[in-house]
Amino acid sequence: MREVLEGLLERTWLGITGLQWLAAGVILLALTPTLLLVRRTAVRRLRKHAMRTESDVDDAIADLVERSRGWFFALIGLRLATVTLDLPERWDHRVHIALIIGGMIQGGLWASTVVRYLVDRRFARHVQAGGASPQVTPIAQALLRLAGLVVVWSIVVLVVLSAMGIDITALVAGLGIGGVAVALAVQKVLGDILASISIIVDKPFAPGDAIQVGQMSGTVRRIGMRSTVLAGAGGEELVLSNTDLLSSRIQNFTRMQERRVALRIGVVYSTPQELVERLPALLRAAVERREQVRFERAALVELGESAIEYELSYWLTTADYAVFVAQHQQLLFDLLREMRELGYEFAFPSRTLYVVPPENEPPASPAPAAG
Known part of the structure; x- marks a missing residue:
């Protein structure tokens, strides 16, 4: 072996x-x-x-x-x-x-x-x-x-x-x-598919968000592979291509933490000087006594064609649209009442036309008699 x-x-x-x-x-x-x-x-x-x-x-x-x-x-x-x-x-x-x-x-x-x-x-x-x-x-x-x-x-x-x-x-x-x-x-199809992936990754919006794209606005109902479906304010359904959607400017209202409000108020030029100077303080006081509101500024900003114009801006400390509507409406009610009680007269677009009569013309010489 x-x-x-x-x-x-x-x-x-x-x-x-x-x-x-x-x-x-x-x-x-x-x-x-x-x-x-x-x-x-x-x-x-x-x-x-x-x-x-x-x-x-x-x-x-x-x-x-x-x-x-x-x-x-x-x-x-x-x-x-x-x-x-x-x-x-x-x-x-x-x-x-x-x-x-x-x-x-x-x-x-x-x-x-x-x-x-x-x-x-x-x-x-x-x-x-x-x-x-x-x-x-x-x-x-x-x-x-x-x-x-x-x-x-x-x-x-x-x-x-x-x-x-x-x-x-x-x-x-x-x-x-x-x-x-x-x-x-398949360029268009691939573009829409890649756009849908970009939406998921970058998260400019999500289902349930209220957004505005150009002139169209609504609530995101569904994000598909080729298109995104919005529920319009009138109940209609808006279907937007994902590629077109990402190439547009998107405003997402759901992710707002606060809401800024800017308001223009015009009074007539015949308003007394004392009331003209007093109005910014009145506007500020009307804002500061409200809840969930933060005052920003109130000032005379322009001498317009038919009005002395003021701008009032403030921040609503919540993004809730229903709260904004209620607060803003009550603020306007208070301003209308207080300004009318103090004698302010609101201006509206108008134009004054001054007519100047013509000066006296010398009498015309008599016409010569026919020969």
Whole structure:
């Protein structure tokens, strides 16, 4: 038995002795289970550490380690084993190419995990903040995931083909031209879809917000992949393209913390000087005695064509429109009553025309008598 074993160890295959083949096999068979054991231990410890922390970075690292495949460890062991062998150049090259292909596929798995983590984390922040639309978030999240995975695996495939000796220049050019053609064909659709994703990420508004876009205003009812639906003030439904929506100026009234009010008041020029100078103080007092109101200024601002004009501005400390209407209405009632009691006369657009009679003309000379 011993002689048979010694004969096998001294025998050569592909110019390599049996002893060298045995050493390479031991490296391969020992390294792969060892790496698997290290992976399992690392994942278990990372999971335990992640349970004690609030950050999700630990979970992402644990997912990356867990995505390391056993066949990739086997390829690493195979490559290290072949280093100890003096293989023919052809076989050595094949093992090297196999490791590159396996490494790129494993890299694609790691990159896919990172893409999913980044996209999910981005959308999770908006969902927790309450600004994302439940109708759009899953679709937009899936689209971003798909786009990231397409980019990752396209790079993997191209690198693998290049490692296998295939010329990818024409393929890359063809994919570029085809991508441009597809993008041009669905330019409008892609623009609306990307705009919907931008709305979710940037959160200029959310369902339930009262907004104004140009001359149109309403309450956001639904954010779709291609359009946003508003409930108009008259009960009508307004459908706006997401691309057009983001290219316009949007006023979001729901997110107002305070509401500023500016009011112009005009009195006639025949108002006595004492009342003219007293009016700013009267306007200020009318504002300051009201609740949920902060005075800003009251001043004479212009001598108009038909009135002495004052401007009153104040802040309502709540964004509630119903409160604003009630407070502003009561303020106007008080101003009308007080100003009328003090003798102020409100001006209205008018123009005075002065007619000057012509001066006396000399009497006309008598016409000569007819001859």
